[in-house]
Amino acid sequence: MPHHLTYEEQVIVALRRITRAADIHSHLLQRKFGITGPQLSTLRVVHRLQPVSTGALARAACIGYATLTGVLNRLEVHGYVTRHRDRSDRRTVIVAMTKAGDELLKTAPSLLQTRLREELGRMTEAKRTGILDTLLHVATMMELESPESLIEEAPAARAAKKLK
Amino acid sequence: MPHHLTYEEQVIVALRRITRAADIHSHLLQRKFGITGPQLSTLRVVHRLQPVSTGALARAACIGYATLTGVLNRLEVHGYVTRHRDRSDRRTVIVAMTKAGDELLKTAPSLLQTRLREELGRMTEAKRTGILDTLLHVATMMELESPESLIEEAPAARAAKKLK
DNA sequence: GCAATTTAGTTCGTGCGCTAAAGAATGTCA
DNA sequence: TGACATTCTTTAGCGCACGAACTAAATTGC
Numbered sequence: 385m386p387h388h389l390t391y392e393e394q395v396i397v398a399l400r401r402i403t404r405a406a407d408i409h410s411h412l413l414q415r416k417f418g419i420t421g422p423q424l425s426t427l428r429v430v431h432r433l434q435p436v437s438t439g440a441l442a443r444a445a446c447i448g449y450a451t452l453t454g455v456l457n458r459l460e461v462h463g464y465v466t467r468h469r470d471r472s473d474r475r476t477v478i479v480a481m482t483k484a485g486d487e488l489l490k491t492a493p494s495l496l497q498t499r500l501r502e503e504l505g506r507m508t509e510a511k512r513t514g515i516l517d518t519l520l521h522v523a524t525m526m527e528l529e530s531p532e533s534l535i536e537e538a539p540a541a542r543a544a545k546k547l548k
Numbered sequence: 549m550p551h552h553l554t555y556e557e558q559v560i561v562a563l564r565r566i567t568r569a570a571d572i573h574s575h576l577l578q579r580k581f582g583i584t585g586p587q588l589s590t591l592r593v594v595h596r597l598q599p600v601s602t603g604a605l606a607r608a609a610c611i612g613y614a615t616l617t618g619v620l621n622r623l624e625v626h627g628y629v630t631r632h633r634d635r636s637d638r639r640t641v642i643v644a645m646t647k648a649g650d651e652l653l654k655t656a657p658s659l660l661q662t663r664l665r666e667e668l669g670r671m672t673e674a675k676r677t678g679i680l681d682t683l684l685h686v687a688t689m690m691e692l693e694s695p696e697s698l699i700e701e702a703p704a705a706r707a708a709k710k711l712k
Numbered sequence: 713g714c715a716a717t718t719t720a721g722t723t724c725g726t727g728c729g730c731t732a733a734a735g736a737a738t739g740t741c742a
Numbered sequence: 743t744g745a746c747a748t749t750c751t752t753t754a755g756c757g758c759a760c761g762a763a764c765t766a767a768a769t770t771g772c
Contacts, residue, residue, distance in 0.1 A: 391668075391676065392660050396589060396684035400610045403567050404729080405690035407758090408763060412693070425560060439720060446564045451759050453722055458757080460726050476721040477768045495560050497693035504555075504689075511580035512555065518682040525668075526569035527743085529576075529661035568759085571728090575760050578727085586728065603750060615729050616750055622727080639737045640751045718769070724762085734753070740746080 401440070409497050410526055417493065419462070422447075424495055426455050427481075431489055435480040465487055573661050581657065583626070586611075588659055591645075595628055595653055599644040627637050628652055640693070 389397070410421030419427075429445045430436060436444075442452045454478065457485055459465045464485035470476040504512055553561070574585030583591075593609045594600065600608075606616045618644065622630045628649035634640045658665055668676055 389751090391656065391680065392665065393592070394680055395668075396659055397610065398572060398588070398680065398687050399566065401687035402563065402690060403570070405562060405687060405693070406567070406610065406611055406730095407729055409690070409693055415731085425564070437720080438604065446568055446660065447758095448760060449721065450723080450761075454758070457556065469617070473720085473768070477721065482627055489603040494556065496556050497690055499692040500686075500689045501556065503557075503692075505552070514758065515682055515686065516555065516558055516562065519566065519686070521558065522664075522679065523562050523565035524685070525664045526566060526661055527567070528667075529573055567747060572761095574727090579761085586726070601750080602752095611728095612730060613751065614731080614753080618728070633737095637738070637750085641751065713772100716770080717772090718767105720767080721765085723764070726761095727759085729758080730756085732754085737748100737750085737752085739748070742743100742745095 405497075411491065419464075419488070419492070421495060422455055423464075424492060425457055426452070427459060427485060427489060427492075428495070429466055429479055430459075430479055431486070435478045437476045437478055438467075439476065443481060495521075569661075577657070581689060583628075583652070583656070585659060586619055587623055589630075590616070591623060591628055591649060591653060592659070594623075594643055595645055595650070599642045601640045601642060602631075603640065605643060623649075 405526070406421065412422045412440070414523060423463065426441070426445055429441060433440065433444060436454065438449070442449050445452070456465065456467060460467055462484075463482055466482055467477050467482050470478050495522070496504075507515075570585065577588065578584045590605070590609055590611070593605060597604065597608060602613065602616055602620065606613050609616070611619070620629065620631060624631055624646075627646055630644050630646055631641050634642050660668075668679070671679075
């Protein structure tokens with residue numbers, strides 16, 4: 385305790401600890417079950433929306449197109465999903481589950497750390513809701529910063545780039 | 549809104565949105581000021597603790613040794629910090645600020661998004677404290693999962709690995 | 713019809729993050 | 743003193759994440 389930290393620095397440390405813990409948990413998942421957190425998370429979204437285009441998948445999973453391509457590559461190599469181009473619009477790629485993917489989700493561990501789940505389960509409903517609300521609130525505030533680069537459902541209205 | 553999400557899935561989405569927003573902000577910092585979020589964050593810790601060993605720095609910054617090496621490489625290339633080996637114990641590496649590093653910190657923008665800062669500034673003290681407490685609480689719960697792999701100040705007491 | 717634009721995905725380059733293993737310096741102990 | 747363990751840092755290998763640039767396909771305008 386050499387110095388006082390400002391409120392802002394404390395928030396940053398807290399966020400850092402959260403992402404680090406999530407990352408460590410992801411590596412633990414990979415060692416134990418052969419699948420990482422982002423892969424498992426993506427697979428769940430595929431399960432919920434399949435068959436689904438990569439674009440819709442990226443928006444639903446709050447992930448960039450480029451990142452999703454890599455995750456889908458690995459999921460495909462592992463045999464958990466299939467990709468094929470849409471017949472009517474051959475630009476879009478349709479993602480669907482395989483049997484192995486379904487099977488994995490049935491036996492897959494929770495994405496959340498088990499300890500975290502236990503702790504949350506012990507809380508009152510009000511406290512649980514409060515935590516989620518705070519997290520969503522923080523997320524919303526942080527996303528306010530760069531509105532254009534976020535998931536846009538309406539990609540119109542940016543013709544201001546015409547120079548030549 | 550095709551399906552209901554479980555509480556757990558909602559928490560995961562919230563965490564995902566937070567880390568994504570932080571990442572996007574980091575890229576924005578890099579484009580505008582030539583330094584990323586982790587680099588700036590690390591530089592602040594160096595400023596607070598200098599001169600400091602890389603190990604102490606990693607623990608203070610909640611970051612792995614290997615990751616810190618890369619960040620320090622980039623900070624050194626940019627001329628913001630210096631590294632040299634300790635005279636008395638030549639295993640440890642001592643990190644210190646340069647003039648350029650001090651200068652950067654003086655003019656550097658907040659690590660937090662400005663919008664987030666504004667929103668937080670508008671709140672009551674109680675609400676601000678509540679948010680920080682919730683974030684720290686979540687961080688602590690998530691870290692419970694893998695105690696050994698976290699920053700250990702006392703690396704003793706793990707002789708249980710003697711098999712042969 | 714066919715150029716110009718828009719849209720969907722992928723590839724490329726860079727940086728962050730982890731673990732595991734390697735290097736280098738120090739300490740221990742017979 | 744000389745093998746062995748311990749400590750501190752870096753390297754290697756992989757995966758995630760972003761933006762920018764690229765390819766291919768569809769749409770629009772003329």
